[in-house]
Amino acid sequence: MDDRTFGAVITEVPEEVRVRLSGDLNARADETLGTTYAQVAALGPHVVSLDFSHVGYINSTGIALVVRLLADARRDGRTVRAIGLTEHYREIFRITRLSDFMEIVEGDAA
Amino acid sequence: MSELTRPIRRLFGRGQRPADVPAGTDLAERPVPVEPAANRDSIAVDIPESDPLLAYFQSASGPVELARLELGSPAVDALRQAGVALVVPLVSQGELIGTLNLGPRLSEQDYSTDDRRLLTTLAAQAAPAIRVAQLVREQAAEAAERQRLEQEMRVATLIQQQFLPRELPNLPQWQIAAYYGPARAVGGDFYDFIEMRDGRIGIAVGDVTDKGVPAALVMARTHSVLRAEASRSDSPGEILARANALLEPEMPARMFVTCLFAILEPATGRIVMANAGHNLPYIRTDDGVVELRATGMPLGLLPGIVYEETEGVIAPGSNVLLYSDGLVEAHDPSQEMYGFPRLREEMAVDDAGSELLDRLLDTLHRFTGPDWEQEDDITLVTLRRASGVAHEPAGDGQAAPALVTAFSIPGEEGNERLAMDRVAAAIADLGLPTARLERLKTAVSETAMNAIEYGSQGNADIPVDIVVETTAASIVVRVTDRALSGGVPSQPEAPDIERKLAGEQKPRGWGLFLIKSMVDSMDVTSDGSSQTVTLTMAREERTDG
Numbered sequence: 001m002d003d004r005t006f007g008a009v010i011t012e013v014p015e016e017v018r019v020r021l022s023g024d025l026n027a028r029a030d031e032t033l034g035t036t037y038a039q040v041a042a043l044g045p046h047v048v049s050l051d052f053s054h055v056g057y058i059n060s061t062g063i064a065l066v067v068r069l070l071a072d073a074r075r076d077g078r079t080v081r082a083i084g085l086t087e088h089y090r091e092i093f094r095i096t097r098l099s100d101f102m103e104i105v106e107g108d109a110a
Numbered sequence: 111m112s113e114l115t116r117p118i119r120r121l122f123g124r125g126q127r128p129a130d131v132p133a134g135t136d137l138a139e140r141p142v143p144v145e146p147a148a149n150r151d152s153i154a155v156d157i158p159e160s161d162p163l164l165a166y167f168q169s170a171s172g173p174v175e176l177a178r179l180e181l182g183s184p185a186v187d188a189l190r191q192a193g194v195a196l197v198v199p200l201v202s203q204g205e206l207i208g209t210l211n212l213g214p215r216l217s218e219q220d221y222s223t224d225d226r227r228l229l230t231t232l233a234a235q236a237a238p239a240i241r242v243a244q245l246v247r248e249q250a251a252e253a254a255e256r257q258r259l260e261q262e263m264r265v266a267t268l269i270q271q272q273f274l275p276r277e278l279p280n281l282p283q284w285q286i287a288a289y290y291g292p293a294r295a296v297g298g299d300f301y302d303f304i305e306m307r308d309g310r311i312g313i314a315v316g317d318v319t320d321k322g323v324p325a326a327l328v329m330a331r332t333h334s335v336l337r338a339e340a341s342r343s344d345s346p347g348e349i350l351a352r353a354n355a356l357l358e359p360e361m362p363a364r365m366f367v368t369c370l371f372a373i374l375e376p377a378t379g380r381i382v383m384a385n386a387g388h389n390l391p392y393i394r395t396d397d398g399v400v401e402l403r404a405t406g407m408p409l410g411l412l413p414g415i416v417y418e419e420t421e422g423v424i425a426p427g428s429n430v431l432l433y434s435d436g437l438v439e440a441h442d443p444s445q446e447m448y449g450f451p452r453l454r455e456e457m458a459v460d461d462a463g464s465e466l467l468d469r470l471l472d473t474l475h476r477f478t479g480p481d482w483e484q485e486d487d488i489t490l491v492t493l494r495r496a497s498g499v500a501h502e503p504a505g506d507g508q509a510a511p512a513l514v515t516a517f518s519i520p521g522e523e524g525n526e527r528l529a530m531d532r533v534a535a536a537i538a539d540l541g542l543p544t545a546r547l548e549r550l551k552t553a554v555s556e557t558a559m560n561a562i563e564y565g566s567q568g569n570a571d572i573p574v575d576i577v578v579e580t581t582a583a584s585i586v587v588r589v590t591d592r593a594l595s596g597g598v599p600s601q602p603e604a605p606d607i608e609r610k611l612a613g614e615q616k617p618r619g620w621g622l623f624l625i626k627s628m629v630d631s632m633d634v635t636s637d638g639s640s641q642t643v644t645l646t647m648a649r650e651e652r653t654d655g
Binding site for chain 2: 057071088091097098
């Protein structure tokens with residue numbers, strides 16, 4: 001596994017479940033991200049924080065995966081936050097209007 | 111009737127004269143006189159090949175008296191009218207090679223048995239000798255004809271060599287070499303270097319369909335037309351268009367000319383080229399080998415063709431190869447073709463000039479084997495710009511794009527990241543602001559991803575070519591794919607996040623939207639066999655007003 005292989009680590013913090021993402025968010029992340037959300041849902045949090053601090057690359061397919069996760073979370077009545085996005089990807093979340101439907105937290109994850 | 115018997119169809123007789131002579135290839139043309147020439151008229155009698163008389167002569171056992179011959183043959187009547195009374199067939203090895211034609215005896219008596227016996231003996235001895243004489247003369251004539259043709263081909267070769275440059279341009283900081291190898295004494299390939307205004311050099315490489323003399327004649331005409339048009343225009347596209355207009359009406363059926371015409375500005379490395387169906391040149395840079403793409407119809411096929419121009423700068427240290435298809439279409443003994451990938455591989459080696467050409471030809475000969483009979487003309491022209499030459503502004507004062515890098519990636523999924531990283535590394539020193547660099551990286555990645563998915567259909571063997579150029583104002587990235595599925599399908603509707611979240615649109619479909627959002631302009635061109643997406647990013651943020 002190299003640093004581009006997509007990975008997700010779930011941790012529970014007070015009042016939310018945080019998912020630390022790493023590697024490249026592209027088509028190869030499809031299965032991992034889908035499984036991750038299923039695991040998160042099983043924990044029943046109101047807030048899901050996606051930590052992008054260790055994601056170096058997101059392409060259009062990766063954006064689509066985030067859209068799918070966001071749609072699932074909204075369906076389940078959960079709030080989704082994005083943490084640790086670089087300025088460039090914050091811009092992409094802005095122009096795709098993902099930021100209208102999820103909270104974008106600037107700076108590194110606390 | 112065989113060829114050797116054909117000449118006896120025309121027999122010469124002597125009007126009312128007592129004797130005549132054998133008729134054969136030459137003898138029929140030069141009958142032996144038996145009377146003083148002043149008293150004779152030479153009469154030619156043509157015998158059609160279908161006339162039964164020929165078959166009769168072939169099988170006759172001795173002299174044939176025409177007065178007693180009832181054959182229903184027009185030739186018999188003609189011979190009688192010509193005054194021939196007796197014909198002695200000359201047969202050698204079962205083949206009728208001539209006849210002895212005799213008129214009535216001077217004594218007005220019939221030919222005696224002794225006469226006939228004498229004539230039969232004479233014919234039996236003369237026929238083989240005449241046949242030998244015929245063969246000797248035919249062979250001598252064939253040898254003379256061969257010699258004449260060989261001499262003509264030697265002259266044609268010398269004439270054609272006059273059309274090739276006697277010497278290559280001597281340009282400071284440039285290493286130029288050329289090779290011309292016709293498959294026959296003369297060929298249909300050509301190359302030329304033409305001095306143009308302001309020190310620019312016109313470079314033409316062409317290939318006429320077919321080979322040998324017909325191709326050489328068309329080559330000569332094309333060469334002249336290109337030279338004439340190059341003196342009237344500075345535009346490669348215009349030169350080819352005018353050449354096509356002149357050549358098309360006079361081009362022989364099923365012939366045409368492929369030709370690449372480039373104009374090089376040696377001081378800056380700027381090159382503008384147009385292509386009439388010729389092989390795309392290869393350029394080797396520090397980052398790899400790519401094709402310089404420019405397409406158009408061959409010369410002489412259709413009227414009114416417009417040729418687009420491609421422009422770029424040959425960076426210091428880069429090497430360009432122009433070539434005809436005699437190299438890439440050569441076959442080895444198992445009929446495997448040399449092919450473009452092999453040539454591209456050979457171009458990756460860092461050498462230039464005659465060293466490069468010698469290596470390419472060595473490789474070719476190793477591939478084809480020692481018994482190879484060259485299938486087509488081979489022309490190679492290479493130009494290398496010396497390393498360490500500083501970029502200079504183009505002569506027209508405009509900011510000419512400088513080639514930053516050119517490379518190819520295998521067309522398989524995931525390699526868009528490779529394309530992005532290589533472009534980013536190549537432009538790292540150009541001072542692009544971080545935000546613009548990141549946007550360009552995303553645009554390159556998305557464009558390459560589309561090229562891989564639609565242009566190569568995920569096939570690693572079908573590459574995607576990427577060329578990066580820069581001017582003082584902008585960075586330009588061209589991503590060219592092989593358009594296997596006809597290009598990226600147009601999106602019926604823009605991506606709408608609300609509809610996607612509501613499940614009314616698929617989550618995917620962000621690619622084109624992202625590309626257009628990330629760069630200052632995105633243009634798509636396609637020629638049916640390839641599609642090029644050109645991304646332009648200003649080097650500084652533009653401010654409106």
